[in-house]
Amino acid sequence: MNTRRHLPPAGDAVPYLAAVAVAFGAAGIFLAALGFDVVRAYSTILLTSFRTANGVIQTLLKFVPVLLLALAFTVPLAAWKFNIGGEGQLIAGAVGSAAAGILLAGLPAAAILPAVVVAGVGAGALWAALPAWLLYRFGVSEILTTVLMNFVSFGVMDYVATEGWPDTAAGHPTTIPIAPAARLPLLVASPPLHAGILLALGAAGAVAVFVYRTAAGYELRATGANARAAMLHGIPVGRIAPLALVLGGALAGLAGAIEVAGVHHRLIEGVQSNYLLLSILVGLLARGNLVAVPPVAFAIAVLDVGARAMQRTMMIPVEVVFVVEGLVLVFVLLSDVVRRR
């Protein structure tokens, strides 16, 4: 066991800005060489989210799942466990919420809405519980099991959408809609912004308080920083990391519940999008610091919405931005090495 296993805390902004500048610069040269209008491309990426009300709302809607999945990755990371199963946990949450929203139709909103959210959170936690149990009981690496559960979840989602409550009118694997009372209320009517963002921000705050201000959170961080030392001080190391995974699963499940109850109002195949990748990116860029996760997640949501606009209007593949983000991540990580010397 290495003596220190956690990422260094987010330090001053200079290395971040340098990394962003270098990555965007390199990608810009690349795009220019291919004959694209770089200035227009970059202004589209950076400004789409702020120019119109629609852009703002779209960004906030993207921000919610990215934030929650980033938390789902970052909380276990505090115990130095890698939850790469956020996608499957989100899908499990979406399946659970959709099932509750369909089965409990007829109940008043005050009963069905909490039930839908709880079902999503519970299903996500349950989905993470199997890898957590395998880790606790048999020591199986969570890097493997969490990611394998993603592939299992695709089958579950497809099964529920085509065999459970299929919407036969849709051309895509989709369930029938959840009860109208099960939908999250809107904060803004047009363009629609649902109340899920409050749930997400609330969860982000609660998790940060839990990890940084409670005894259990301290034990969690101690386990991640130096498992052997933590064990010698009587911290139940063997139990903490699996529980952190389950907590991560619950957060991802909440994301799934919000996608169903707030955005799609049904279980729809493809609900997971590429949130998992973005969330790993956010977690690593934020150096596992839960307080830094929300602003970084917001920045990533801005880039993602902008990149999609750029693809629509300029035919530049959206993956350009992913590569840039990957480069930023590498440069930011490299800056640690420089700082250590």
Place this chain on the structure above:
Amino acid sequence: MTFIRLVMLTLVPYVLAGQGTMLAGRAGVFNVAQEGIMLTGASVGFLGAYLSGGNLLDGMLLAMVVGGLFGLVLAAFTTTLKMDQFVVGLSLFFIGLALSTLLYRLAVGVTLTPPLIPTLRDIPVPGLSRLPVLGEVFFRHNALVYAAVVLSAVLYLLLYHTAPGLALQAVGENPMAADSLGINVAVMRYATTVAGSMLIGLAGAYLPMVYTATFTDGIVRGRGWLSIALTFFGGWSPHLILLGALFFAAVEVLAFRVQVTGVGVPYQLILMLPYLATMAVMMPTFRRLRVPAFLGRNYDRERRLQV
């Protein structure tokens, strides 16, 4: 009999990626970027073959070069710069995933019908391929099927019966001791990580050249992650990895079979089979597996005490 034939065909990416993971792991570098490297290998392998007018060898070489570059970055960041192996590996996974699609889109653009390359031809082994049954099952395959089996044998001999192989084992078990015996730990780590990633890139290139004749975003379907599991089952030993790959390939072929013939089981459940089977096997075996003692940890010769 065709079942075994199909298993032999399906074995290849698992063997190549598994042995590639094993090589780096034996030196203590735990590569977790397989899925990204395989995707990029599939993409550039396809593009190399497509842009050279259907020359599959060009595609394979390109995939190996690009895979090797991933390995070089992984080795430099972990061995020289002492960055955390999982963090770097996940970053490379992310970049590989993005890069594979980006390169394909930039080179091919958006088309209604995907461009195609030829698929690998079978090369019957002279003489042996005429054997009844056995010839059909084992000796009429594409070149990479033979290569995967031969590679496993070569790696076995190298690892257990040559001096560099024993030195490599020492590096993964106890780099301090290896270092004090004059073995260059860093060189070992670089060489095996680069060579291993070249194999992983080739494993990716195999997919479009055998299954689809084109590149699609979901082409790897977790085979990179499964290859990590495979390496654990195989106890980081070449011969057992070959055996484990047989199991993985058999499950994959079986899942495909049941899906096509349909036996009343929902096909979604069948599609989960390889992943569920992997986890089921891992449960009883994981604790007893032999893993290189220094796997996933960086060696810093200036830090004397490595707890």
